[in-house]
Amino acid sequence: MIEVKVWRNPQGDIYKFYVKGHAGYDEYGKDIVCAAVSAISQTAVLGIENIKGVKIRKEIEEGNLEVEVKEVLKEEDKIKLQAILETMVLGLKDVASGYSEYVKVEEV
Template structure:
């Protein structure tokens, strides 16, 4: 199972997320659930890394992605950042809704 955890600030902004595990929906290389989660999360990371004023700490290993926001100085950068993160979360929740035996999303 893929376990997604999203951490929010008291103001409800996302500041950290982790995605761990493998779906086990199909054999390696043919698992559409893993592919969907990977595509959504890695595209979000690419988007975040292209916001000039945002700095992140990330850890990427087989079956494990962890990202923590370290800095977002300008208000416009924070708005862009949260738009990307909330869109990622919507996509991951949609996958989890369709494949609930394989993906779990938790907000902390």
Template sequence: MIKVQVFRNPQGRIERFRVDGHAGFADYGNDIVCAAVSVLIQNGVNSIEALLGVSLPAVSREGLVDCKIPVLPADESDRVQLLLESMLYGLRSLAEEYPKHVSFADNVRQV
């Protein structure tokens, strides 16, 4: 199962996201769920870098992406948050469509 974890500050802004595991929907190379998750993450992170010029520090290896969102000026942060929310919307939709293969946890840090 792919586990998507989102970590937000008390104001609801994304501070970090972590995606790990394998969907197990089909054999390696034919797993459409795994491919969809990969595309959403790659597009989200690459869009932030290409469109906004913001590099997101991330640990990335087979079956894992762990990304911490840097502290940014307010206007830049708002744009990054919008693109991240779009990415997470897609991941949440996949978790709803394929609940045996993708889990989604959205965590808000308490003060």
């Protein structure tokens, strides 16, 4: 199962997330659930990395992605960052709603 955990600060902004595990929906190379989760989360990271005023800590290994926001320089960068992260969460929740045996999304 893929576990997604999303952390929010008291204002409701996402500041950290991880995606861990393998879906096990199908064999390696044919697992559409794993592919969907990977595409959504890795595209979010690409978007975040293109915001010049945002600094993150990122760890990527086989079956594991962890990202933590370390610094946001401008309010406009924060708005862009949160738009990307909220869209990622929506996409991951949508995958989880269709494949709940394989993906779990938790917000804390």
